[in-house]
Amino acid sequence: MTRNLEIPDGEATLILRSRKERKDRCTIWPLRNHPALRIVNYPCRELPCPANAILLHPEGIPLSDADSCRPLIILDGSWRHAASMATHYGRVERRSLPGVATAYPRSSRLGTDPEGGLASVEALYVAHWITGRSTAGLLAHYKQAGEFLRSLGRNDSDAMTESMNCPNQA
Numbered sequence: 001m002t003r004n005l006e007i008p009d010g011e012a013t014l015i016l017r018s019r020k021e022r023k024d025r026c027t028i029w030p031l032r033n034h035p036a037l038r039i040v041n042y043p044c045r046e047l048p049c050p051a052n053a054i055l056l057h058p059e060g061i062p063l064s065d066a067d068s069c070r071p072l073i074i075l076d077g078s079w080r081h082a083a084s085m086a087t088h089y090g091r092v093e094r095r096s097l098p099g100v101a102t103a104y105p106r107s108s109r110l111g112t113d114p115e116g117g118l119a120s121v122e123a124l125y126v127a128h129w130i131t132g133r134s135t136a137g138l139l140a141h142y143k144q145a146g147e148f149l150r151s152l153g154r155n156d157s158d159a160m161t162e163s164m165n166c167p168n169q170a
Helices: 079-089 120-131 145-152
Strands: 002-005 013-018 037-042 047-050 054-062 072-076 093-096
Touching: 013 047, 013 079, 013 120, 037 047, 047 079, 054 079, 072 079, 072 120, 120 145
Parallel strands: 002 047, 013 037, 013 072, 054 072, 054 093
Antiparallel strands: none
16 A cells, blocks of 8 residues: 655655665665655555655656656665566656666576666666756765766766765664
């Protein structure tokens, strides 16, 4: 069951994080205190669904700057788990990202990673960049940040600098 959720200013992105993801391999976990994000562990009793939200999903229409005032929902889990998580948001409009290459070193033993699939933190960064949201601190703890930004042709030092407002807690 989904429920509408008021997202205060500064929390325009909701990340539904699968509890099955290992924290030591999770690219989103270091951002759990970031002021622009709200991370909710899945499964949960009631799935949050901000009013007028859009779901980042490979089968949606392309995300654009016209979506800048709408809350984002990002699913953080293996591709197999994210697909089942998405079924709970069947009535939420979907948006996709342009073809961007991942820098995350992965190999799925089950062959469930789609060609061009991004790590969650990469998708978060690109979604914030496209919609004109702040990227400050989003890649500060991502080991492949430099390689990822180079592949985008970007030099975004703010994204790689840890903000004083979002301390990392180990």
